[in-house]
Each structure stands twice: as structure tokens, then as C-alpha cells.
Amino acid sequence: MRALLAILLATTALPALAETIVATSRITAVTVYPDGARLTRQIGFTAPTAGSHELLVADLPASSQPGMMQLAPGTGLGLGAFTLRADRLPPRDEPLTPDQQAARAEVERLEAERVKAALALDAVRARVDAAEAQARFLSSFTGALPDDATPETIRAMAAMIGAETLAARQAALAASADLFPAEKALEKADEALARARAAFDALPSADRDYTALLVALTAAEAGEHTITVTQYVSDASWRPFYELNLSRRGGDRLTIDRAVLVSQRTGEDWTGVALTLSSARPSEQAAPSTLWPELRRIVPEPADQDLARKSGQAADAIMPEAVAEAAPAPITAGAAMEGDTVVHVYPQPVTVASGAENLRLPLDRLTFVPVVRAVAVPRHDSTAFVVASVTNPSGEPLLPGEAMLFREGVLVGSTWLDTIAPGAETDLPFGAIETLRLSRRMPMASEGQTGVFTTANERTESAVISVENTGTEAWTVRLLDQVPYSEQTDLQLTVKADPSPDETDVDGQRGILAWTFDLAPGRKQTVTLEHRLSWPRGMVLR
Structure with a gap:
């Protein structure tokens, strides 16, 4: 009987035991979002035999999460369950690139x-x-000396x-x-x-604090196989960075050099990866907000004596609600883009070290034909400022980011560039024009007050505004000033200006006035402005 059992065991094919295969991974591609990144890893290994095996990959960063990971098998592979293990890991040699x-x-x-x-x-x-x-x-x-020393031996x-x-x-x-x-x-x-x-x-180094990926797999045949791992991480970001250079020599021209600043703190370096930059925001709100039913009710009107006692409580209860209703909705870059996604594929492999400073990568250069003018606000400034109006002719929005401002190649300042949608127009500042000098004088009134004459129910204010071009370059000047405005019929407002403004209520702002004129070198433009407020007796101006 025992001999027959031995013969049966020797001639019957038994399933092969699962074998653990140790392999390493390599990050080949990275898509970076404004907040987070998607890593693509390639795992290459050799299956010694066909059948079931266990794959052990012990070089993933310790912050890896199985719920943010996807596995795709290569040809001839079937994948089963996988898990991450952070303890009882096998020893490994010091990882060196x-x-x-x-x-x-x-x-x-x-x-x-x-x-x-x-x-x-x-x-x-x-x-x-x-x-x-x-x-x-x-x-x-x-x-x-020896006893038999002679002069010759001594010498x-x-x-x-x-x-x-x-x-x-x-x-x-x-x-x-x-x-x-x-x-x-x-x-x-x-x-x-x-x-x-x-x-x-x-040099960028491999991660020393790591976790292990265990994958159950079935190989159709022995030999070389690959698995692609897609992993989402949070400690990575990118943001646009711009250099704007305005030149007026030979015609007005504006160039925008676009670059990006990439940083990551994932715990491992990205060495020689294919980099894609996406404006998508997968970590932010993906679904519309929920509206809840609002119950309103009425109660008996309180007596007069209750109003005084509850006034403090009522004010506390009402004021926060009134302020919340009056506050404008926050404006975010994502909302301004209306779901459009901008993607930049960097043409060369990139290395981004973990925990290092921002890596700056150049993207491209855009050229615009701007409308350049000098904007003068004499009420607050002593010089005019260069402003270039441009329209985005591209089919993609310019994303918000920090911008360095150059005029004729000379750094004049920095600003924050808001989102510029395709076809949208925006004004870009380019520093002060020291040769355009501004003044706003208020001549003496009869009572000795500077530019202001006030009675019990009337107030008059006058000013003399001037813009002088002391340089050698002609400018188109946009002069801005303001007068008060009234929404009460009993508060009468009269405005006199010489010359008359070309525009009133600029950009929908009541009382803001604008004059546009050309100012040649050595010339001076003067504007006189006066306004009078009158109201009934017994009333006080606020």
C-alpha cells in the first residue's frame, strides 16, 4: 500500500507553491496638480515559473496609502489582492541611484x-x-681619541x-x-x-523610510513581466511664475515668459521623470453644494418695554446675519476658470528632489501688442504710472501667479497676475514714470481755508490738478480724480470741471472722473475741478 502511494505521488502533477519575488519600482512619470500629484511607477521582475507568486516591492515611501493606489498588470499577468506593509520588512541594501x-x-x-x-x-x-x-x-x-692616535688619524x-x-x-x-x-x-x-x-x-537620493507593497499575482509563463502602479500623493504642488517685459522701442510690445515652480515633499526624489503639469484640482470640491429647507415663522410682536430689555440680544442675533448677507462670495481661481483644465507637458525629463526648494522650469514665451498709457492719480501720487492693456489672444487662460515686471529690460516691480481668460482684457502695471510730475493744489478760499468753503448748509471744494511732462517721450495720459456723490434728493451736488471729463463713474464707481489726453515733452496739462454740496437747514453733512 505504501509503495502504491509513493508511485501515485511521484506521477501526479501537484500545484506549484507560491514563491515570493522581490522587485524594485521606478517612477517614470508624474502629473503635478496645484495641490497634489499622480505618480506612475514601473515594476519590472522575473517570474521563475508560471503560476501563482507573491511580489514584494520594498521601496515605496512610508506615506503611501493603498486607497490612493491603482495597479495595472502587463501582458500575461493576473493580479489578485495587494496590501502595504510598514513593519517586519525584509532588509535591503542602501538604495543608490x-x-x-x-x-x-x-x-x-x-x-x-x-x-x-x-x-x-x-x-x-x-x-x-x-x-x-x-x-x-x-x-x-x-x-x-684612541691611544695610538696620530695627527693623521685625528685629521x-x-x-x-x-x-x-x-x-x-x-x-x-x-x-x-x-x-x-x-x-x-x-x-x-x-x-x-x-x-x-x-x-x-x-544628489537626489532614494527614500530610506519605506513601506512594502505585497501583490498576489498569476503569471501565464515564466520570464520578464511588468506592473504599472498609479499612486496619488498630497505633498506636491506647482504654481505659475511670470516675467513680463514691456518695450516701447520700435513699437509697443509686451512679452510674457511663462515658467512654473514645482515642489514636493513626498519622501522620495523624482529622478528623470516625464513631468506633466495640470491645472485640475482633484483634491478640492467635486460636487455641487447642498441646499437645505429654510423654515421661517412669525411670532407675536413684542411690547415696547420688551424692546429695550432685548435690544442688546436682538442686535447680537441680527448683526452677524446681516454681515453674512452683505459679504461678497469669495472668488477663487478654480471658479474663474469655469472647469477649463490647462495641461503642460514638459519636453525633457525632470528631477525634483523631495524637500528641496522650488524647482523653476521655463515653459514658453507669449507676445502681445499692448495699449500703453500713463495713469495719473494726483490725489495720492506724485508721479504717473505705466499701464499696459492687453487682451489674451490664446485659446487657454493665463493662470494666476506671481509676476516680475520689467520695462525695457529693467526690473521695476512685481505683482500678482490674476486669471486672464481667453479673449479677456486686463491692465498690467509697469512702474512709475518719474518724468510725469503730478500736483493737486487747493487754492485759498475767502475764509482762509485751503480750497474748502463751508457754511451752515453748503460746502464748496475746489482743486487745480496738473500733469507736467519733463522728459523727452510723449505719453497718452489717463488722469483720474473724484468727487463725492449723493443718493439723497435733499443733498444736492453740483460739479464743475474745466475741461470736462471724458468719462464719469469709471468702471461703475460713482464719482470717479477720468480725462484722457496726449502730453508732449515739455508740456503741461491743467484741470480745474470744483464741487458744491448743499442741504436743508437743520441737517448735518456726513
């Missing part, structure tokens, strides 16, 4: 060179010490001591001459080694 391996080899080579230089210096110092010791011994010789002994002493001191001098080059060689070896170590430390 190819660049780190080359830098480590250079450090080791220079360490050997440093040892050789140190040994050479020690050898020179030994020669100096030996020669100086020999010279000291010969100079201190006090041995007694021979003295000559020998002198010659040996001279030879020893010459050897010491020769060795000392080699001492300085040997010291310099060691110093250079130390400097080269320090630079190599710094270069090694500066």
Missing part, C-alpha cells in the same frame, strides 16, 4: 588619493627627521665627522625642499575629496 553610485565611486577614488598624499608627506617628514637626527648626533660626538676622523655632518644637513635640506609640495598635494587631495563628498550629498 546610478548618479549616486558614480559619485560614491569618485569619493572612494579620491579617498585613496588622499591616503597616498598623506603617506607621501609622512615619508618626506621621516627623511627630514632622520637627516636632522644624524646631524645632531655627529655634532654632539665627544668620543675619546682623518675630523674630516669624516665633518663630511658626514655636511651630508646629513644637505639631506635634511633636500628633504625639507620636498616638504612643501607634499603638503600642498595633501591639501589639494582634501579639497577634492570635500567637493566630491558635497556632490554626493547634493
Whole structure:
């Protein structure tokens, strides 16, 4: 019976036991969002046999989450369950990238060179010490003369001591001459080694705090296989950065150099990855808000004596609600884009170190033909400012971001660039024009008050506004000033201006006036402005 069982076991095909395959992953592509990123990893491994196996990938960052991970098998693979394990991990060698391996080899080579230089210096110092010791011994010789010494033997002994002493001191001098080059060689070896170590430390490194990915899989056949892992992480971001350069030489022209600032703190470096920048915001609100039924009710009107007692409570209850209703809805860049997604695919592989400073990557250059003018606000400023009006002719919005402002290649300031939708117009500032001098004088009134005359029910204010061009360049000037406005029929407002303004209630702002004129070099434009407010007696102006 036992013999028959042995024959059956030997001739019956049994299922192969699952074997654990250890593999590593490599980040090949990254899509960065304004808040977060999507990583694409490639895992290559060799299945020793067809059938079921367990794949162990022990180089994922410790912050990895299984719920934010997707696995896609290559041809000939079937995937089962997978999990992440952060403890009882198998030991692994210190992860080094190819660049780190080359830098480590250079450090080791220079360490050997440093040892050789140190040994050479020690050898020179030994020669100096030996020669100086020999010279000291010969100079201190006090041995007694032999009994049969003759003048000839004494002279021979003295000559020998002198010659040996001279030879020893010459050897010491020769060795000392080699001492300085040997010291310099060691110093250079130390400097080269320090630079190599710094270069090694500066290279992006693989993550040392890691977690393991365990995947159950079935291979159709033995051989090379791949698995693609898509992983979403939060500690990454990008934002636009602009350089705006306005030039008026040979015609008004505005160039916008677009760049991006990319940063990440995922715990591992992205080395030589294909980088895509997306304006999508998957981490923000994806569904519309919910409206809840609002119950209103009426109650008996309180008596007069209750109003005084409850006035404080009523004010506390009503004021927050009134303020909330009056506050404008917050404006965000995402809402201004109305769901449009801008994607930039960077044309070259990129390395982004974890925890390092923002990596700045250039994108492209846009050219515009702006409308340039000088905007003057004499009520607050002493000079006019350059403003360029541009229309976005591209089919994509310009995303919000920091912008450096240049005029004729000279830095004049910085600003925040809001979203500019396709076809939308915006005004961009480009610094002060020191040659356009502004003044706003209020001449003396009869009562001695500067530009203001007030009675019990009337107030008059006058001003003389001037813009003077002291430079050599002609400018189109847009002059802005203001007068009060009234919404009460009993408060009468009369405005006199010479010349009359070209525009009133600028941009829907009541009481804001604008004049537009060309100002040649050496010329001056003056505007007189007066307004009078009158109201019934017994009323007070506020």
C-alpha cells in the first residue's frame, strides 16, 4: 500500500507553491496638480515559473496609502489582492541611484588619493627627521681619541665627522625642499575629496523610510513581466511664475515668459521623470453644494418695554446675519476658470528632489501688442504710472501667479497676475514714470481755508490738478480724480470741471472722473475741478 502511494505521488502533477519575488519600482512619470500629484511607477521582475507568486516591492515611501493606489498588470499577468506593509520588512541594501553610485565611486577614488598624499608627506617628514637626527648626533660626538692616535688619524676622523655632518644637513635640506609640495598635494587631495563628498550629498537620493507593497499575482509563463502602479500623493504642488517685459522701442510690445515652480515633499526624489503639469484640482470640491429647507415663522410682536430689555440680544442675533448677507462670495481661481483644465507637458525629463526648494522650469514665451498709457492719480501720487492693456489672444487662460515686471529690460516691480481668460482684457502695471510730475493744489478760499468753503448748509471744494511732462517721450495720459456723490434728493451736488471729463463713474464707481489726453515733452496739462454740496437747514453733512 505504501509503495502504491509513493508511485501515485511521484506521477501526479501537484500545484506549484507560491514563491515570493522581490522587485524594485521606478517612477517614470508624474502629473503635478496645484495641490497634489499622480505618480506612475514601473515594476519590472522575473517570474521563475508560471503560476501563482507573491511580489514584494520594498521601496515605496512610508506615506503611501493603498486607497490612493491603482495597479495595472502587463501582458500575461493576473493580479489578485495587494496590501502595504510598514513593519517586519525584509532588509535591503542602501538604495543608490546610478548618479549616486558614480559619485560614491569618485569619493572612494579620491579617498585613496588622499591616503597616498598623506603617506607621501609622512615619508618626506621621516627623511627630514632622520637627516636632522644624524646631524645632531655627529655634532654632539665627544668620543675619546684612541691611544695610538696620530695627527693623521685625528685629521682623518675630523674630516669624516665633518663630511658626514655636511651630508646629513644637505639631506635634511633636500628633504625639507620636498616638504612643501607634499603638503600642498595633501591639501589639494582634501579639497577634492570635500567637493566630491558635497556632490554626493547634493544628489537626489532614494527614500530610506519605506513601506512594502505585497501583490498576489498569476503569471501565464515564466520570464520578464511588468506592473504599472498609479499612486496619488498630497505633498506636491506647482504654481505659475511670470516675467513680463514691456518695450516701447520700435513699437509697443509686451512679452510674457511663462515658467512654473514645482515642489514636493513626498519622501522620495523624482529622478528623470516625464513631468506633466495640470491645472485640475482633484483634491478640492467635486460636487455641487447642498441646499437645505429654510423654515421661517412669525411670532407675536413684542411690547415696547420688551424692546429695550432685548435690544442688546436682538442686535447680537441680527448683526452677524446681516454681515453674512452683505459679504461678497469669495472668488477663487478654480471658479474663474469655469472647469477649463490647462495641461503642460514638459519636453525633457525632470528631477525634483523631495524637500528641496522650488524647482523653476521655463515653459514658453507669449507676445502681445499692448495699449500703453500713463495713469495719473494726483490725489495720492506724485508721479504717473505705466499701464499696459492687453487682451489674451490664446485659446487657454493665463493662470494666476506671481509676476516680475520689467520695462525695457529693467526690473521695476512685481505683482500678482490674476486669471486672464481667453479673449479677456486686463491692465498690467509697469512702474512709475518719474518724468510725469503730478500736483493737486487747493487754492485759498475767502475764509482762509485751503480750497474748502463751508457754511451752515453748503460746502464748496475746489482743486487745480496738473500733469507736467519733463522728459523727452510723449505719453497718452489717463488722469483720474473724484468727487463725492449723493443718493439723497435733499443733498444736492453740483460739479464743475474745466475741461470736462471724458468719462464719469469709471468702471461703475460713482464719482470717479477720468480725462484722457496726449502730453508732449515739455508740456503741461491743467484741470480745474470744483464741487458744491448743499442741504436743508437743520441737517448735518456726513
